[in-house]
Amino acid sequence: MKTITATELAEHSSRESCWLAVHGKVYDVTPFLDEHPGGAGLLLKSAGGDATSAYESIHNPELIAETLTEEALLGEIDTSALPSSTLSKEEEAKAQDEPEYPPLSNIINVDDFELVAQxxxxxxxxxxxxxxxxxxxxxxxxxxxxxxxxxxxxxxxxVNSISTNVTILGNESSVPFFICPTGFAKYAHPNAELNLAAAAGKEGVHEIIPTSPSMSLEQIAQARSSPSQTQYLQLYVNKDRSKALSLIRRAEKAGMKGLFITVDSPVLGKRERDDRLKALSLGSDAPNTGIAKIGSSTLLNAGLKWEDLAWIRSITKLPLVLKGVQAVEDAVLAYQHGVEAIYLSNHGGRSMDTSQAPVLTLLEIRKYAPELIRNPKLQIYVDGNIRRGTDVIKCLALGATAVGVGRPCLYSMTGGYGEDGVRHLINILRGEIIGNMGLIGATSIQELVPSMVNSQRAEMEIFGGVRL
Ligand SMILES: Cc1cc2nc3c(=O)[nH]c(=O)nc-3n(C[C@H](O)[C@H](O)[C@H](O)COP(=O)(O)O)c2cc1C
Structure with a gap:
């Protein structure tokens, strides 16, 4: 491969000719500038220099090869000849001025992590x-x-002896909660998903890896603490079936134990804070192009239908879960389509705003399709602002098998806490679950029953017009 000097690279720093070095390889991204989902401005910020850290901070290593044509790769560069940082002056000043974060022992509840993250x-x-x-x-x-x-x-x-063990899709978990799939984990920590995998393994917790993590699926699988550690893959079913098939094969090979098919986002929800920030920082170069749009542009599939489940079923033996069920009618349809589990979620409020809370959907199922609750052929999971042991207990008593924790897992890695932070988070929640099971009079998850929850006020909000 041709060797390119740092001087030669620096000569291509304009809209007319924009070269970037990523991981020691030089790419001509000029034809791609206007296609970049994050806007041309982001690429031009690193034009003529090393874009590795900017690229790595959000993208997974494979994306560049999947996105650019072969001709875009111009050659290799000696990275030691490049300036080590492409941080802006303000970013560098901020890095030097980093605040001190409290020791983990001072983090007492899940929300404390959010303050550090902010x-x-x-x-x-x-x-x-x-x-x-x-x-x-x-x-x-x-x-x-x-x-x-x-x-x-x-x-x-x-209540001297309390067990929080549950079985999720046939796999033992030490707690009735799991780590939700979340994209762009590298904002939280450079080791991102490696921390989540290591912490989950050591604490006996399951995790769901997103379709497009910031490290490769294989690297995350290798970070398991033991071969039996349970990881699942979240799947945005690619429009191109050959790509979907290839990802499913990779998941099988990497030992993933189930596919969580996300169905609440055929299109992207309108994330205004995200969009506004990008628009402010990049001006006219990037109207309406927040991080969410950058990440989802190649992932979402507006054409996905119930019939496609049969195709997925025909190509894999992995258990299937529908993530993002939001109405009892769809819970019943999912059951009829033979999925192993439904996952009640509104994507943490990130997809359709004013969509009802997942726990209200659980109550809706209790009212209109009680046969689905604690049904041996169908597990039910719930997520959406699970921040307390009591939140977990409420979902389980009402019939969920397990619940998912999203944002807090990302927040717990920030402040340099990494894997220790994630373990601390897990143990805070575990401790609250055990404590509150003692207070409510249950020694096992099975002993959490609906009559332990007074849901009368919430039930008044259940939709009355369901026809099954
Ligand atoms: C930053 C972020 C990224 C996310 N990325 C994905 C994703 O790639 N796929 C997916 O199915 N859900 C994704 N979700 C949704 C979570 O899996 C989960 O449903 C939600 O975060 C749960 O709510 P909570 O954050 O209040 O706990 C994401 C959520 C967040 C906060």
Whole structure:
């Protein structure tokens, strides 16, 4: 491969000729400038120089080869000849001026991590992680529903010995919660998904890896603490079936134990905080191109239909879960289509704003299709602002098998906490679940029953017009 000097690279730093070095390889991205989902401005920021750190901070290593044509690769460069950083002056000043973060022992609850994350994350990272769609009503509503569900503790039961074990898709988990799939984990920590995998393995927790992680699926699989550690793949079913098939084969080969097919985002929700920030920083170069748009542009498939499930079933033996079921009618359809589990979620409020809270969908299922609850052929998972052990207990008592935790897993890696932060988060939640099971009078997950939850207020919000 041709060798390119740093001087030669620096000569191509304009819209007319834009070269970038990534991982020691030089690419001519001039024809791609206007196609870049993040806008030309982002590429031009690193034009004529080393874009590795900017690229790595959000993209996974394979994306560049998947996106650019072969002709775009011009040659190799001696990276030691390049300036080590492409940070802007403000970014460099911020890095030197980094605040000190509290020791993990001072992090007492899940929300404490969010305070650290808000200080640590770049404005883009914070906007991408914390935001939700439009007015963010659903994100707030996910929290509100847990507040109006009240618990009815039972007394005088021997709660000396408590087990939080559950079986998810046939795999043992030490706790009834798992790590949700989340994109762009590298904003939180350079080792991103490696931390999540290592922490999950050491704590006996399951995790779902997103379709497009910031490291390769194989690297994440290798970060398991033991070969039996359970990881699943979240799947945005690619429009191009050959690409979807190839990802499923990679998931099987990497030992993933199930596919979580995301169905709540045929198109992207309107993430205004994210979009606004990008528009402000890049001006006219990037109207409406927040991080979410950058990441999802090649992932989402507006044409996906119920019939496609049969195709997925025909090409893999992995258990199938539909992630993002939001109405009892679809829960029933999913059951009829023979999936192993449904996952009630509104994407943390990030897809359709004002979509109802997943725990309300759980109540809807209890009312209209009770046969689906604790059905041996169908597991039910719930996510959306699970921040307390009591939130977990409410979902399980109402019939969920397990719940997912999203943003807090990202936040727990920030402030340099990495893997230790994720383990601390898991243990905070585990401790709250055990403590609250003791208080409610349950020694195992099976002993959490619907009568322990006073859901009367929330039930008044259930849609009355369901026809099955
Ligand atoms: C930053 C971020 C990225 C996400 N990326 C994905 C994704 O790639 N695929 C997916 O199915 N869900 C994704 N989600 C949704 C989560 O899997 C989950 O449904 C949601 O975060 C749960 O709500 P919580 O964050 O309030 O716990 C993402 C959520 C966040 C916050």
């Amino acid at each position: 200080k640590y994350l770049s404005p883009e990272g914070w906007a991408y992680y914390s935001s939700a769609a439009e007015d963010e009503t659903s994100r707030q509503d996910n929290a509100r529903l847990f507040q109006i569900l009240k618990l009815r503790p039972r007394i005088l039961r021997d």
